[in-house]
Amino acid sequence: MLPSTWLSGNSRIDSDPYHASEFFAERNMITAWHHHLKLLGILTVLLGSALVAVSEEQSKEKWTAPGAEARKKSPVAANESSLAAGQRIYVKRCVACHGRTGNGDGPDAADLGIHPAKLSDPAVRGETDGELFWKIPVGKKPMPNYGTRLSPTDRWNVINYLRSLARR
Numbered sequence: 223m224l225p226s227t228w229l230s231g232n233s234r235i236d237s238d239p240y241h242a243s244e245f246f247a248e249r250n251m252i253t254a255w256h257h258h259l260k261l262l263g264i265l266t267v268l269l270g271s272a273l274v275a276v277s278e279e280q281s282k283e284k285w286t287a288p289g290a291e292a293r294k295k296s297p298v299a300a301n302e303s304s305l306a307a308g309q310r311i312y313v314k315r316c317v318a319c320h321g322r323t324g325n326g327d328g329p330d331a332a333d334l335g336i337h338p339a340k341l342s343d344p345a346v347r348g349e350t351d352g353e354l355f356w357k358i359p360v361g362k363k364p365m366p367n368y369g370t371r372l373s374p375t376d377r378w379n380v381i382n383y384l385r386s387l388a389r390r
């Protein structure tokens with residue numbers, strides 16, 4: 223009797239002397255892998271452009287506050303102490319983008335890829351206090367959302383200050 227390893231070894235060499243079947247099997251696997259990679263690449267590109275499209279859509283969309291919010295009246299009079307408090311908040315949190323005079327030319331503005339709203343812009347000037355009061359904590363990319371970091375009083379104060387800048 224011949225050892226079984228011999229037998230199988232012999233039979234393989236006989237039927238496929240150059241191991242061609244192994245070579246082709248391997249090549250098929252590599253081709254399939256390349257195919258997968260290519261598909262993955264295409265999917266990534268598609269997904270990426272879809273995301274870009276969605277975010278562009280968002281930034282072009284008009285930003286409006288809900289009606290009831292827009293009608294909210296400021297309970298904080300624009301007196302000297304409110305303006306001083308508003309200025310402190312503005313200098314600390316808003317000036318980097320909106321600029322010292324509210325012109326949208328703060329030092330960080332250039333990196334945003336979008337011009338921060340000019341506070342003297344008629345579109346912003348024409349908004350009610352209530353609208354701005356609603357928008358500041360919500361934010362809109364790249365403008366950060368201030369959430370609860372600014373108390374309602376802080377927000378009314380900073381709005382009073384924005385109004386005073388826009389008049390200059």
Ligand code: HEC
Nearest residue numbers: 281315316319336337338339346354358362364365366380
């Ligand atoms: C990181 C930069 C950045 C900071 C910081 C920032 N903003 Fe903005 N802000 C923006 C950009 C950009 C827009 C324009 C957004 C848009 O229209 O897509 C904007 C828009 C606005 C608008 C106009 C909203 C409208 O109706 O169009 C107001 C008001 C405003 N910001 C107030 C503030 C206040 C108040 C602060 C500080 C508490 C502040 N922002 C801080 C970048 C910033």
